[in-house]
Amino acid sequence: MSTGIWILFIVLALLAGAAIGFFAARKYMMKYLKENPPINEQMLRMMMAQMGRKPSEKQVKQMMNQMNKSQK
Structure with missing residues (x-):
């Protein structure tokens, strides 16, 4: 036992x-x-610049907000 x-x-x-x-x-x-965080604003700007876009500050903030919402 x-x-x-x-x-x-x-x-x-x-x-x-x-x-x-x-x-x-x-x-x-x-x-x-x-x-x-995996992606910050500077990295986002760099990625958009590599794609040939010059993002405005508003676009960067919108994308960061969208990414933060998707993480939660």
Whole structure:
């Protein structure tokens, strides 16, 4: 009977570790993306310039707002 208890304990420990690891990694990634957004205004201007467009400040702000809305 003690072998069954040990197996149950090991399975429960693995499940608890996986759950804690998942939530810790998720929290870390959310914090990282908030501090280091994937695209900022300067990168957006550079991308538009490479496409041959000279964006106005209004266009840049609109695109940043749209990207921020889609992230949430």
